[in-house]
Amino acid sequence: MGISLTVLGSAGTHTGAGRACSGYLVEVAGIRVLLDAGNGATANLQTLVPVSGLDAVVISHRHIDHCIDLISCYYNLRFDPDFERRIPLYAAAEVHELLRGLLANDSPMDFDDVFEHRQVGHGDAVRIGAMDLRFARSLHPVPTVSTRIEVEGASLVYSGDSAGGPDLVQIASGADLLLIDATWTGDASQYPAGIHLTAGDAGAIATSAGVSRLVLTHLAGATDRRQAIAEARARFDGPVLLAEDLERYEVGGV
Secondary structure (H helix, E strand, C coil), X not given: CCEEEEEEECEECCCECCECECEEEEEECCEEEEEEECCCHHHHHCCCCCXXXXXXXXXXXXXXXXXXHHHHHHHHHHCCCCCCCCEEEEECCCHHHHHHHHCHHHCCCCHHHCEEEEECCCCCEEEECCEEEEEEECCCCCCCEEEEEEECCEEEEECCCCCCXXXXXXHCCCCCEEEEECCECCCHHHCCCCCCCEHHHXXXXXXXXXXXXXXXXXXXXXXXXXXXXXXXXXXCCCCEEECCCCCEEEECCC
């Protein structure tokens, strides 16, 4: 049994031509989990499965380019006469308050009508179908989690937005695939500290963690994509790929 990962959005901070913001569909044995729901990501989702077909949602942090499409999902489900359950939402601190607040003036509507919120943080673990999920602290200006998904020895790690650090290296240790924030290129010192990684630093983390395959995502709109690949490859000897919307990756046996 393996893990299928489909990129629904790979743009960093804002959308681009043909590129939605952060969103990823993870599928294992018919169970579907949405990792992040940035601007436009759930439009791509619905080319593959309906929103009502999700079994759970995981949101790494409250920044709009990672969670705002859950408001669209709310309306999609709220007015679906055949939808009669709530979808588990595993989210970092402050996500639920933000999204619920965006609907506060639409009384009697409530975000919790369709989502069952469960806050997650460093060290937490949950099981969704055959998937074992673990969460770790991610270095970012707001509470953020990285996520590791394991199924029968296959492992996928998503950094969320991250400036790196030992917690990311630890949770990514030995992963078959590391999907990692690589917002910038060049010298990390020219950018604000504690927010994002350069592609080169993403490659270094992959090497330190001993991962098998590296997929760069969340590139800023002005980032040179060829340069990002080159800088990551200079610091990581394994396969380096660049996330593209609707690209699919297989992890482990299928």
